[in-house]
Amino acid sequence: MPPLLVKDLSALWTGDRVLRDVSVHMAGGQVVEVGSVDVPSGAVVIDGSGRIGVPGLVDAHTHLVHAGTRLGDFARRLSGASYTEILEGGGGIHTTVAATRAASEASLAGLARARLRAMLERGVTTVEIKSGYGLDVATEVKMLRAARAAAWPIDVSTTFLGAHAVPPGRDRTEYVAEVCGPMLEACAPLCEAIDVYCDRGAFTLDEAASILGAGKARGLALRVHAEQVAHTGVAALAARMGALSCDHLEQLDDEGVAAMAEHGTIAMLLPGAMLYLRDAPPPVAKLRAAGVPMAVATDFNPGSSPVADLWTCATLSCLTMGLSPEEALAGITVHAARALGRPGKGWIGPGSAADLAIFAPPPGEIADPRVLVQHMGGHRAEMVFIAGRRAC
Ligand SMILES: [Zn+2]
Known part of the structure; x- marks a missing residue:
């Protein structure tokens, strides 16, 4: 499985904070790096601009x-x-x-x-x-x-x-x-x-x-x-x-x-x-x-x-x-x-599971994970990755 780079997410909920304008590099079922990441060789690149990333819920x-x-x-x-x-x-x-x-x-x-x-x-x-x-x-x-x-x-x-x-x-x-x-x-x-x-x-x-x-x-x-x-x-x-x-x-x-x-x-x-x-x-x-x-x-x-x-x-x-x-x-x-006794899940950072869901904000809203809580329910992910593989 080639490495994956979700590039330039407008906002990412890491598990304890919101990061702005970051890329997430995943390989081998884990997150390798979060931040301003150069495109790894052979990586599949996904454009995250305007999008909200959250750890797989x-x-x-x-x-x-x-x-x-x-x-x-x-x-x-x-x-x-x-x-x-x-x-x-x-x-x-x-x-x-x-x-x-x-x-x-x-x-x-x-x-x-x-x-x-x-x-x-x-x-x-x-x-x-x-x-x-x-x-x-x-x-x-x-x-x-x-x-x-x-x-x-x-x-x-x-x-x-x-x-x-x-x-x-x-x-x-x-x-x-x-x-x-x-x-x-x-x-x-x-x-x-x-x-x-x-x-x-x-x-x-x-x-x-x-x-x-x-x-x-x-x-x-x-x-x-x-x-x-x-x-x-x-x-x-x-x-x-x-x-x-x-x-x-x-x-x-x-x-x-x-x-x-x-x-x-x-x-x-x-x-x-x-x-x-x-x-x-x-x-x-x-x-x-x-x-x-x-x-x-x-x-x-x-x-x-x-x-x-x-x-x-x-x-x-x-x-x-x-x-x-x-x-x-x-x-x-x-x-x-x-x-659930799964300390590697529910957060995004080096060494975490490569479980990541990507959402577009509701129409007209800002790209911030908190708007997905403010607006009640019905949010459908654009893409979901489990262990670095596209699941949805
Ligand atoms: Zn019950």
Whole structure:
């Protein structure tokens, strides 16, 4: 593969700052140099003038593999039912579980591929995908296999979420034992991380501790759906156990903030779910003051966050949670990559991955990556490179 030079980008988000009028030299799947670069011999040259460059975006929390619709839940929530009421009444996640159990692996992979394709066209090059709509061994395995089958050319990180909900009619103690035993055994070879939905109506703090402990013993990274509907204390617990991220955090308390700061846990903010469930925002000012890195993800799922556009979530993180445009950009790039254990991604500089997305500014706008946050969603990349190859 010849070296590649994206020449004279008007603006580049590096992961922590905006550079003006720079060229990016990529070779061997990595960025070699950023700045005023002479054309390397044999290089393919792309004109970046008037364009905005960003590292390939990272969506670090999705439930992208699923079948069926949750339109009924949407209408019920709008007429006043809460998420927990719908879940405990057998709707919510359970509706999607029934549809996902009934779907073939090939049809799940086909749906996932279509959804990933749409993300790629918006500049997303790395996506986390959770299981959790199976709640039995066979369907959890089927979901993870479908996620992996759909991945290329996107870098997909899979997470085992057998502890998404207790299936109706199952004894919860027996179900937790199944998650920690046969389900984990079957799913661990197909994933990088384990996740638990610890909340009112879902799993308790003690159950979360045993499930995360079992995953950790199996060599998996830890992440957790934490402090969303009710405060449970799971963010502090997961941080102390070495979790890569704690996600949602609307009900996070000071102890949780302190534990996350101490252990370097990423705060994964999910403004789509916050908006759809009409929750109060997480304590962003406290997270910022404590130096907790904040990532932003879609939480793309058919019920509480039917939002597949990461740019829209970046904008919502500013409008509904109070992030600055720079924090939102870091949230969908460098901090999100760290939350997936991919320190070479989400930034552009010598030695980084050659994952680069190039955008034209909206008509009449200036070439600045912050305008892609200011203007809400729908931004389509002109070109996307993954490991230095044109992917879109
Ligand atoms: Zn989620």
